[in-house]
Amino acid sequence: MNSQALLILGSQANQEYVEALAKIGFVPEVWGSVRHSLDKVRRRRLSGVVVDRKFTHADVLEFILNVRDINRTIPVVVIGSGKNKRIEGKINKQDRTVVLSESDRGQELAKELAHAIGGDESENV
Secondary structure, three states: OOOEEEEEEOOOOOHHHHHHHHHOOEEEEEEOOHHHHHHHHHHOOOOEEEEEHHHOOOOHHHHHHHHHHHOOOOOEEEEOOOOOHHHHHHHHOOOOEEEEOOOOOHHHHHHHHHHHHOOOOHHHO
16 A cells, blocks of 8 residues: 555544554544644545544534535544434444444554555555
């Protein structure tokens, strides 16, 4: 896989899976600010966007809708689940959006992320 930029929204994203994603060819960029993250989506060619709920206080649905206004085709991966089932239902119905359960093992999560984003070399982790 060629290096592919991957934006991660989360102020202190789990370093273990950031490193695991880098090992399989992604170039993870971690941003804590929704505004700066959306600016990156506007200005950069990204392979995908990851929202790490454990490390952000952002309104995930609103963020996804803003990403969709900028780029309808970019994959969005949400790590972790929220408490509001109605909002979760709306998130799950968004095109090209995948919700993954939180995992303590970065290597396994990196494989799931690569698969969700379309990386086909995830088994090399």
